[in-house]
Amino acid sequence: MDVSVDCVVFGFDDDELKVLLIEQKQPDGKTIKPQKAVPGDLVQEDEGLNEAAQRILKELTSLQGIYLKQFHSFGDPNRVSGLKDRDWLRSFRTHPERRVITVGYYSLVKMDDFNPQAASFAKKAQWVDVYKIPYLAFDHNEIVAEALKVLRHELMADHIGFELLPEKFTLSQLQKLYEIILDKKLDKRNFRKNILRTNTVEPLEEKQSGVLHKPAQLFSVKRKNQ
């Protein structure tokens, strides 16, 4: 039995919530219609799960050192039994027929920190709108759906999510981020009250400029010991 890690990387670009998908590399000579998938790979013999998640994400996307959290494990015996899935695995895995149990991780990044790069076994990585995800390889649709559920829950409970914004941001940008992730409108005044009460952001002595309306106060994430 093999164990893999799959990383559901959510990205934000001021307008949309996206997921980072890779396109499965075509084996030389053969023509398998490529499928999209979440970046993931087998855990190596000597590494922990978190470690593996970091390594795999780095290998496939060059992202490192980011918030990356285990959320669920998927072990249906038939999760990798689609015909295409098996063909693709046969094209480069040492033991393509082995059952694989996968541990799901998710993560949040801001997209402009990061230029997806092709990795050894994927033709390319790409951002896909989270509300327009195509049919993915294996059980990755289910994995992404579960990750999104957990992300929303953690966003509300722990107010993670600042990572997704530039260093200086306006509260409207932050609100938009929440709205996009939660997929619903929020009340401006209540949102501001809530965020300011958490004491996790602080106003800078700086405002927007060059905008066609009243310039907004800029904020930054408050450092821990301050």
Add this chain to the structure above:
Amino acid sequence: MDVSVDCVVFGFDDDELKVLLIEQKQPDGKTIKPQKAVPGDLVQEDEGLNEAAQRILKELTSLQGIYLKQFHSFGDPNRVSGLKDRDWLRSFRTHPERRVITVGYYSLVKMDDFNPQAASFAKKAQWVDVYKIPYLAFDHNEIVAEALKVLRHELMADHIGFELLPEKFTLSQLQKLYEIILDKKLDKRNFRKNILRTNTVEPLEEKQSGVLHKPAQLFSVKRKNQ
């Protein structure tokens, strides 16, 4: 690499919150000082994780059909590297040196529904007070601690826990259950308000008898379609 499932079974007996532990069976002829552990075993080639958890729990404890939920996976490469742990594994596993990644499940049962029975590879199963857990095999102390954290969270969020009581119970019994699991005192009036508001229990036309004080109203769990 192998995958196992470990089941943290919490039991309640009117007074204490306990965890079901097994004592590792001694191999014939050899004398290894037995250690306690949470019931767990390898996932078989053709079964899903939930299925495996149910099977293993049943094999080791004869419990079946209970609330059993995945909560976290543990994959530290050294989680099974204690000397005793390796000795013990060598005594009966086919591939004792293989790395094992385990998926943790937890469960809630009422203790008097259930008489722990010895199983093929364990000398005996026993209930141990959750606040007096000895040093366990592998990383099982960590697994139990994590399970307890999740249990408390779910208890508050979803008001699970009725399973732990007899069919007819008083609100004081239920409150005691919460207090023991959460390890803190609760206010009687507020507790009753909260529970009754959830609409998950209903009063019976019956009271306690034979007690040396005012007899309490008995309640039962409300059936879904009612």
Add this chain to the structure above:
DNA sequence: TCAAAAGTGTTCCAATTACACCCATGG
């Protein structure tokens, strides 16, 4: 002067906390 988003308070309701006395029974 207009368009566009920024910024700001109050009211209402629901939920949570703290708190103390009388009641019914068996011995």
Add this chain to the structure above:
DNA sequence: CCATGGGTGTAATTGGAACACTTTTGA
């Protein structure tokens, strides 16, 4: 009649939800 746990209500506080107008800037 006493000891034991059962059972009950209210006031204060807190957090969340709804809601509309004025301000500042660049074009």
